[in-house]
Amino acid sequence: MINIGSIRRDLCAALAAAGVLAASATPAMAQVLEQQDPLAGEDAAQVTLTPDFQTQEVVQEDNRPPAVQEWTGPQADALKSVLQNIGSEGLDPADYRIGALEGAMLSGDRDGLNYVASEQFRWLVEDLRDGRTPMEARRQWFVVDPDPDLLPSNELMAQVLESGDIRSIVDILAPVHADYAALRDALAATPAGDTEARRMIRANMDRWRWLPRDLGGQYLLTNVPEYQLRLMVNGRIINTYRTIVGAPGRTATPQMMETVEGVVFNPTWTVPQSIVRGEGLGERVLNNPQWARRNGYRATRGANGWITVVQQPGPQNSLGRMKLDMPNAHAIFLHDTPARNLFDSSNRARSHGCVRVERALELAMTVAILGQGATRDEAVAISTSGEYTRVPVERTMPVYITYFTMGVDVDGNLRSYNDIYNRDAPVLAALDAPRVDNRARETDEEAVELIDDIRTTAT
Template structure:
């Protein structure tokens, strides 16, 4: 994909809503879209058999590390140097048993050195690739990182030993997003006496390792505490949008990595039963058809008395004029809102979990066009029609709903953001605690289905 991006805008079709003039070039065929949230129980990929590379020893499987390989003194010495310098990545050298490795090197090559070096290298791979923080300290983190399958530990170790570039193999696991490097630079510049700031930097560096190492060439990323959404191409922000996110508590927005499969223009809104029954809306709609029509509601009562209420498309619809179709078990999505004045608030944790987006129709048209689901003219016509229309996209777009309390803002400046959900404390505590050797890839935390995103405030 070329470095220059032709996204000139046409004259506004709706107030504050714009569509792109031209499309992005086709994505590279080698691009891998991160998988949607689903458990992946894949084990380490079998290593190739080749006489030119180091072969693993035949040992019983162990939960601590994937394989024990043969280490000579030179490679082990390079590993020791990597451990001693790993603080630059926000990790703690003490976690990787440097003194035990030093003693094993002094004792000479053999099984003891092989075991100690393999163990230390494996732990470094896991922490650089997956993050050091165990899953139970990642509150409402439902992203499944694909990197353990793309970069299996045994394969990384084998290639490192074959090339002799131990440090390079470990560096090749670091996140590629520029924000990770910005945090790394900030850590290097922060005095060791500034413990709190250093710990916050380390925590947010680790959060980047919880995501896929490479987010792709084109994606949406929203940082919940910043109340901002970015459309990013080749790590460059081409659009940014203010957002409204979930209120603290059970309606806090969870962290997800999903995929936009389509754009819904002029959406309907099926009112949840917590409002239909709990707030009496169902009886009001059925009993007062004139009021229901005036407010865009249609209600039906089944033979068993069950009432269903659907709000029809229109300017007063609670989802506004669009929502992004990104199926997930949490029922979280990005959508418009009729209460656009709220985007002027500084503190915008106001919703029931879903993410409301300013200039939502511009965003919808852009994705529909870039995803080749519609031309510019077709997108404008569909949006203007006032009719419910789902536009599928053939070129899907990843969406990352993240939570960084220190990150570059939309202007590229490194800033801290309020920890609106209190999610820093468990991460900071985990970084201070001894390293957890056996960690899950998926959380067992409660999945809270967001059933109600209607807010009048």
């Protein structure tokens, strides 16, 4: 367990020593860092460890409960009640063949009852745990949910049948995030006649089920349409940061679940060949060394004649003063930008896919200290050195890049956001269509490597 109160005090001191507070010097930022901290003091909250999904005990195939299990009449009746009331979780009771379950209960056919009840229970588990929306309707969704491995359907069935508490399956599987609860409350408060509002609430409740049920003790979560990033510890927002995300189209930011393995201070930027060759930057750097030095560019020509251009650390570097190292097939990461004026824009869907973060050096120091990759003094020295430095973190932190068009904003208010990538329509259509069984766990969409170009934000 780590006392985050002491870490935050170290962070504030480090930011002041590095000149970040003075340089940023906005009243709002000073308040975020220096006013009462809910995690500071003698009773500071302890950071719980992020679940390690790779170390869970695996039940041997031969010992797993069967797909069809024994159901008594009262247990089947309790399941019927759960299915009839599942609309409160944003699911549709019509998906679960309640009539067939009633018929099996009345028939006296025990084998038939066992089969129907087991099947409907499994369908319910899959929708509560994994989401009702099939993968083909989740555009650019590259998260692989670990919950089916952690909470297998047949084992859950055996668990609730043994306890007799069939209703508990809803509490076992419903997302634990407070934003899901807020959407559930909003659904309960929305009149049945307001079908469009209810459809949007249900769609965004389902998006929470696409993620791991437990996001971990500490993590970063960014909601692309909201243009905001949250640092979360033990279910509470510690800091928030405005973001710039990918422009609609090919450069739209994909939805991912990745891991921060390190923090890069004073990063270099390898310029993509579309600029080096396509726009002649390589020749310009080689032929105009003074201009190149002034802008931090270094170029080398290989034996094949190709020119490689790397922008060195400095105030004009396209990645700013930091980036979070989170290896992934898309080459997407969180980073700084020298064009900080763009954070004041209302439309911040302007990048080539990566997520740019305001007060980025503050975030970098926070992650480095929380991850025990650097002490306060080390973070100050590294950040002010001007030298490229990668700080690996001992305690890695998950990053969730999500897409919610309705949710709780950073001020605690439930609101809607613009569907900037037009991703609502396929989700809504899937929820209106008949339920799909045997759904894929992973997308078959191609992971396109997105090469960020700072100049795309300048329009």
